[in-house]
Amino acid sequence: MPQPPTIAAVLAGGRGSRMGAAVPKQLLEVAGKPILQHTLEAFEAAAAVDRIVLVMAEGFHDTAWAIAKAANVTKLSAVIDGGATRADSSVAAIRWAQAQPGVGEDAKLLLHDAARMLVTGRIITDVVAALDECEAVTAAIPSSDTVVEVREGRIANVPDRASLARVQTPQGFRLGLIAAAHADAAADPGFTPTDDCSVVLRCRPGVPVRTVAGSARNLKVTEPADLALAEALLHG
Numbered sequence: 001m002p003q004p005p006t007i008a009a010v011l012a013g014g015r016g017s018r019m020g021a022a023v024p025k026q027l028l029e030v031a032g033k034p035i036l037q038h039t040l041e042a043f044e045a046a047a048a049v050d051r052i053v054l055v056m057a058e059g060f061h062d063t064a065w066a067i068a069k070a071a072n073v074t075k076l077s078a079v080i081d082g083g084a085t086r087a088d089s090s091v092a093a094i095r096w097a098q099a100q101p102g103v104g105e106d107a108k109l110l111l112h113d114a115a116r117m118l119v120t121g122r123i124i125t126d127v128v129a130a131l132d133e134c135e136a137v138t139a140a141i142p143s144s145d146t147v148v149e150v151r152e153g154r155i156a157n158v159p160d161r162a163s164l165a166r167v168q169t170p171q172g173f174r175l176g177l178i179a180a181a182h183a184d185a186a187a188d189p190g191f192t193p194t195d196d197c198s199v200v201l202r203c204r205p206g207v208p209v210r211t212v213a214g215s216a217r218n219l220k221v222t223e224p225a226d227l228a229l230a231e232a233l234l235h236g
């Protein structure tokens with residue numbers, strides 16, 4: 001039996017407002033290479049990934065292709081427009097995947113933040129492998145801080161830390177599941193998901209979402225200080 005394809009969607013459709021740079025943060029350099037290049041190279045090197053689709057901010061497609069070409073990212077199949085929100089950009093990737101010949105509902109789709117440039121081959125491999133046993137999975141790490149709920153400047157609740165985890169990307173799904181869940185989420189205007197697992201949990205509540213071990217290194221470059229942190233981690 002031929003295996004269903006595995007597609008990695010790299011989400012780079014944001015503008016990086018918290019970074020405050022003149023260009024989207026994924027084009028900023030860390031250790032001499034754009035953040036986007038680090039991320040694309042991680043998926044290029046992952047044997048479990050067959051092809052890559054890049055969701056890119058409008059006006060930066062040529063730049064993205066040039067980066068991929070210079071880095072010899074041969075698995076990059078398309079650069080497509082993102083949407084206004086991260087969830088919209090996920091939907092753009094899902095629709096692209098559904099339109100590909102030979103890609104069915106059972107294809108494996110990884111949705112990954114371009115900003116998580118230090119993702120490792122081990123994490124990618126584990127997420128793809130988990131999809132042989134489940135339909136939805138995310139990389140996650142335990143919380144080493146005590147996390148609290150705050151309302152009106154006061155701590156309202158201290159959840160048991162043992163039950164908490166910090167969710168990262170890649171998040172992996174069978175294509176049919178994540179497409180159907182996002183379609184339902186779009187009809188729910190009060191729902192503003194910050195990741196794709198939330199969409200499955202809300203719209204397909206019977207479907208278990210597994211976790212596999214992420215890594216503290218797999219940070220999401222978000223604010224200026226994260227650039228130096230990522231560089232230090234790369235050299236560490």
Ligand SMILES: Nc1ccn([C@@H]2O[C@H](COP(=O)(O)OP(=O)(O)OP(=O)(O)O)[C@@H](O)[C@H]2O)c(=O)n1
Binds near residue numbers: 012016025082090221
């Ligand atoms: N409309 C959007 C918003 C975000 N992203 C991507 O999703 C990832 C996580 O988003 P985030 O770190 O929040 O990036 P930005 O939205 O660019 O940052 P900010 O919220 O500071 O503007 C990033 O790789 C980003 O490019 C996307 O593809 N489409």
Ligand SMILES: C[C@](O)(CO)[C@H](O)COP(=O)(O)O
Binds near residue numbers: 086166
């Ligand atoms: C998907 C994510 O990386 C999981 O932690 C995160 O929710 C993205 O958040 P952002 O505000 O779009 O950066």
